[in-house]
Every structure is written in structure tokens, then in C-alpha cells.
Amino acid sequence: MSLPPAFTIAPMRADEVPILEEWAAQEGWNPGLADLAIAHAVDPDAFIALRQGGELVGGGTIFSYSAGFGFMGLFIIRADLRGGGLGAQLWHHRLNLLRRRLVPGASIGMDGVFAMAPFYEKGGFRLAHRDLRFEGVAHGVTDPAIQAYPEISFAEIETYDHRFFPVSRAAFLLRWLEQPGAHVRGLRQGDSVVGYGVARPCRSGFKLGPVFADNPASAERLIGSLLAAIPGEKVALDIPEPNGAGLELAAKFGLTQSFGCARMYHGPAPDLPLDGIFGVTSFEFG
Incomplete structure (x- = not known):
């Protein structure tokens, strides 16, 4: 399934990271004041953007720990664009990209909301426990x-x-x-x-x-x-x-x-x- 016209997925620019952080705050995730800056300094390629034209409308991280372990997080689509399938495309794109960033056989972790667990299971994830x-x-x-x-x-x-x-x-x-x-x-x-x-x-x-x-x-x-x-x-x-x-x-x-x-x-x-x-x-x- 291809993205609708005018939508693209690409690496996130440094000036877009504060937008993702603000969205996370609006969702009630209460990010640490330095969380995203630390992650971007260590692995700037972890930040993936969904854009409509040149405007950021979604994003997420695919953090690589020295290519030996990956972690997916901060998965957000702007509220007015949810429900149209953009999130699923961004999520699968991020997973495929992260797998290519890791050594063969490396595991990928995530902490997902309970309601989305069935979706993540269809993408190959398995429940380990609850946090x-x-x-x-x-x-x-x-x-x-x-x-x-x-x-x-x-x-x-x-x-x-x-x-x-x-x-x-x-x-x-x-x-x-x-x-x-x-x-x-x-x-x-x-x-x-x-x-x-x-x-x-x-x-x-x-x-x-x-x-x-x-x-x-x-x-x-x-x-x-x-x-x-x-x-x-x-x-x-x-x-x-x-x-x-x-x-x-x-x-x-x-x-x-x-x-x-x-x-x-x-x-x-x-x-x-x-x-x-x-x-x-x-x-x-x-």
C-alpha cells in the first residue's frame, strides 16, 4: 500500500524533533526534559518523519543500540489525520527500516499501549510482560x-x-x-x-x-x-x-x-x- 499523494516518509530534521516532543507532551506522556535531545545526540537516524508536503504530520523513533538491539517509541500521528491508515504505514516503514539498521537476528523491543497490542502482534511482536x-x-x-x-x-x-x-x-x-x-x-x-x-x-x-x-x-x-x-x-x-x-x-x-x-x-x-x-x-x- 502506497502513501497518498503529497505524503512522504523520510529522516526527521533536527528542527522537527521539538515538534515531536510537544506532541508527546500533549498526549500526556510527560517526556523528560532532556529525553529526546539525548536520543537525538546518540542516534539522530532514529528519528523518522511523516510529512505532508514539507510539514511534519507524524513521527516516531527507531533507536539502535550499537546495531545489537533496537527499540521503537514515540509513535505519533497528528490528531486530525488519525484513522486513515497513515499510522499503519509509518509503523511498518519504521519496523522495516530498523531491522535493516540492526545485525541479523537482533531483537527489537517496544512498550505499546494495551489496546494496540493486537496490531503489533500482526507485525511480528510478541508480548513479554506488562510494565x-x-x-x-x-x-x-x-x-x-x-x-x-x-x-x-x-x-x-x-x-x-x-x-x-x-x-x-x-x-x-x-x-x-x-x-x-x-x-x-x-x-x-x-x-x-x-x-x-x-x-x-x-x-x-x-x-x-x-x-x-x-x-x-x-x-x-x-x-x-x-x-x-x-x-x-x-x-x-x-x-x-x-x-x-x-x-x-x-x-x-x-x-x-x-x-x-x-x-x-x-x-x-x-x-x-x-x-x-x-x-x-x-x-x-x-
């Missing part, structure tokens, strides 16, 4: 054993992060940790890192992510220290549903479920320790 968002007001207690970045070094965090993500993502992670306004905390046991987490500023409040830890006790100490750094702020935390201890921690900190996504994969689902993922990095970039 659930919990929101509330930040309140916590600083743990004196928790250290701030870069007391916990980038090398230590990057090595630990790779346990919970399908591939190394050093270029992305460095910018994520050092974004303006972020709070980064880590915990050591002896000489070993046993957890780390990030709170980043968003259009409204903060999101925690990632939050990775060896066990629930370490995760509780990390989350409590992150929340103590942003007292009174609106906060969101996205937890894989199979991590029952993570769901219990959310309730313990007074957070209530507000939203959720279907974590799906095209290709083999990565073998990740979900019981150590107490906060996914983002619904848009994994």
Missing part, C-alpha cells in the same frame, strides 16, 4: 550509605547496567546520567555495586528510571534516597509486572498505579533479570 506505571508525591529518607554519581563511577555503573539491558549502551547512558537536573544514586556492598538509580526532571515532576538492584532491600534504599532528593515533587516509576517485590515497594512509598504498557519484542525476548528491574529506563527508549 506498570506508579505515580505519587516524592517522600523518602536519605540513606548515608548511598553515594551520588560520580562517587559511584561511570565505569562501575555502565558495567552494572549491562546486567539489566540486552546490550551495552555506554554512549546513551553517559548522557542519561549527566543530563541537567538529574539525581543519580548508587549503592556498593564491599567493592561491588549492588544497585543504582536515576531521577530525571520531566515536563511535570520527575521520573525514576532506571532503578536496578540486586535485591528488594537495596532497591528500597535507592528509591528512598532518590525520592528524598526531590521531596514534594510529582514522581512516576515504571515497574515490570513480574517483579512483585517492586510492586510492593511502589505501594510502600505511597505510589498508585496510573498507567501501563505491553512490553513486546520482535525476535527473541532478552533474558533479563526482571526481579532486579525496579524501574525501567523509559517507555520510549527501553
